[in-house]
Amino acid sequence: xxxxxxxxxxxxxxxxxxxxxxxxxxxxxxxxxxxxxxxxxxxxxxxxxxxxxxxxxxxxxxxxxxxxxxxxxxxxxxxxxxxxxxxxxxxxxxxxxxxxxxxxxxxxxxxxxxxxxxxxxxxxxxxxxxx
Numbered sequence: 311x312x313x314x315x316x317x318x319x320x321x322x323x324x325x326x327x328x329x330x331x332x333x334x335x336x337x338x339x340x341x342x343x344x345x346x347x348x349x350x351x352x353x354x355x356x357x358x359x360x361x362x363x364x365x366x367x368x369x370x371x372x373x374x375x376x377x378x379x380x381x382x383x384x385x386x387x388x389x390x391x392x393x394x395x396x397x398x399x400x401x402x403x404x405x406x407x408x409x410x411x412x413x414x415x416x417x418x419x420x421x422x423x424x425x426x427x428x429x430x431x432x433x434x435x436x437x438x439x440x441x
Contacts, residue, residue: 311424311435312338312380313350319361320371327353329403334376337395341388342380343441367409374400375411381430382416388441389414 314334322330331351339346363373376396392414397407419431 311348311350311422311430312342312344312378313352314338314379315352315354315375315377317354317356317361317375317377319356319358319363319373321355326403330400333399333403334396337392337399338378338380341392341395341441342384343388344437348437363409364411367406369406369409372405372409373411374405374409375413378412378414379417379422380414381419381422383440385441 316330316334318330331353335346335349335351338344358371361373363370363375367373378392393412396412397410400410401407420429422430424430425433
């Protein structure tokens with residue numbers, strides 16, 4: 311049950327925001343083979359002066375950070391697929407790939423609290439993580 315936070319430094323329409331959130335969720339489902347019901351994606355819109363980013367992005371208003379939290383165990387190929395799916399879908403929305411930073415944090419199951427305060431290591435996931 312990966313979670314994600316998408317951070318941007320410009321305003322989008324509600325439809326564009328929903329597209330960004332769906333794109334990240336869909337990429338997680340496809341790349342990591344999780345059930346689509348396991349969904350937790352948040353959008354944070356920063357004022358431009360509060361989000362300094364990389365200088366290799368020629369258009370800083372498009373700077374976009376995606377931070378993912380997931381259990382360890384996915385293959386490097388699955389991670390590469392995830393990164394590509396996210397950047398491709400963002401590119402379709404006009405966000406240059408060079409302006410996207412994706413950070414994957416792998417946390418042990420005991421470091422997630424779910425379903426009423428249970429440690430994730432005590433819960434049956436219903437999907438494999440060794441993809």
